[in-house]
Amino acid sequence: MEHVPPNPVGLYxxxxxxxxxxxxxxxxxxxDGQLITGxxxxxxxxxxxxxxxxxxxxxxxxxxLDAAGGDPRKIVRLLMVRGHVNATHDFARVxxxxxxxxxxxxxxLGQKGRHARTAIGCATLPNNNxxxxxxxxxVSA
Numbered sequence: 001m002e003h004v005p006p007n008p009v010g011l012y013x014x015x016x017x018x019x020x021x022x023x024x025x026x027x028x029x030x031x032d033g034q035l036i037t038g039x040x041x042x043x044x045x046x047x048x049x050x051x052x053x054x055x056x057x058x059x060x061x062x063x064x065l066d067a068a069g070g071d072p073r074k075i076v077r078l079l080m081v082r083g084h085v086n087a088t089h090d091f092a093r094v095x096x097x098x099x100x101x102x103x104x105x106x107x108x109l110g111q112k113g114r115h116a117r118t119a120i121g122c123a124t125l126p127n128n129n130x131x132x133x134x135x136x137x138x139v140s141a
Contacts, residue, residue: 004062005062005063005065005066006026006027006029006059007033009027009035009126009127010126012025014026014063015063015064015066015067017139020076020140020141021136022064022137022139023135023136024064024067024134024135024136024137025060025063025133026056026059026060026062026132026133027056027059027131027133028055028056028059028129028130028131028132029055029059030055035128035130036048036051036052036055036130036131037086037127037128038086038128038130039086039087039088039128040086040087040088040091040097041087041088041091044086046096046097048130049087049131050097050099050100052097052130052131053083053085053097053100053101053131053133054100054103054104055131056101056131056132056133057100057101057102057104057105057133058104059133060081060105060135061104061105061108061109064078064135067137068139068140074139074140074141075109075112075137076112076137076139076140077137077138078109078112078114078135079116079136079138080115080117080118081098081116081134081135082117082119082120082133083098083101083118083119083120083132083133084120084122084132084133084134085097085098085119085120085121085122085131086124086125086128086129086130086131087121087122089121089123091121094119094120094121095119097119098117101131101133102115102117
């Protein structure tokens with residue numbers, strides 16, 4: 001689960017923690033910091049979109065680990081994930097793109113990585129990002 005969280009690309013915090021409930025978000029940036037951009041169904045194929053979702057999930061895990069003070073034992077549970085996919089209006093497999101993120105989160109966190117989820121196709125995302133994720137998690141003090 002070692003990975004450096006990406007820097008925010010806007011005026012926001014990567015996570016906020018209120019009483020152990022953590023709200024966090026992540027984008028599909030590559031390890032070198034470059035954004036993975038484009039619209040699924042118009043220039044970005046399904047496999048590339050799934051890779052972007054997986055990258056966003058790796059970034060989300062890095063942010064979650066940061067929220068847990070660097071101690072993975074303090075990650076109690078991932079509760080909710082919302083996936084946003086920059087997609088054409090007729091792209092009907094948004095949920096299958098976000099499955100790649102869910103698969104990685106469960107693989108890395110085990111049972112505590114199982115989560116409720118929403119997958120949303122969007123007309124656009126900031127900076128033409130391909131996939132963004134937001135989540136709600138519980139961390140211990």
